[in-house]
Amino acid sequence: MSTQPNNPLHGIKLEQIITELQGHYGWEYMGYQINIRCFTHDPSVKSSLKFLRRTPWARTKVEAMYLEMLRNKR
Numbered sequence: 001m002s003t004q005p006n007n008p009l010h011g012i013k014l015e016q017i018i019t020e021l022q023g024h025y026g027w028e029y030m031g032y033q034i035n036i037r038c039f040t041h042d043p044s045v046k047s048s049l050k051f052l053r054r055t056p057w058a059r060t061k062v063e064a065m066y067l068e069m070l071r072n073k074r
Contacts, residue, residue, distance in 0.1 A: 008070065009063055017066045018048050024069055034061045 004010040009017075021030055022045070031039035036058050038044075038051040052059040 008067060014052060015045060015049055017062060018045050021066055021069060033065060034058065
């Protein structure tokens, strides 16, 4: 039984979120939607993870983008 049944992000790693977003939208669109350097200048999963782990406001935006992608896939 999950301790967070209403949290769609529960159990999903940040790396998985970035990888899925990048595969679905691509770096260019992600950088357009969320203007952060790790998406717009020489983007990589590694640089994005490093930045997002230290920057709560950016991580919140990326998580929101991921949830929106999941809603649109349904």
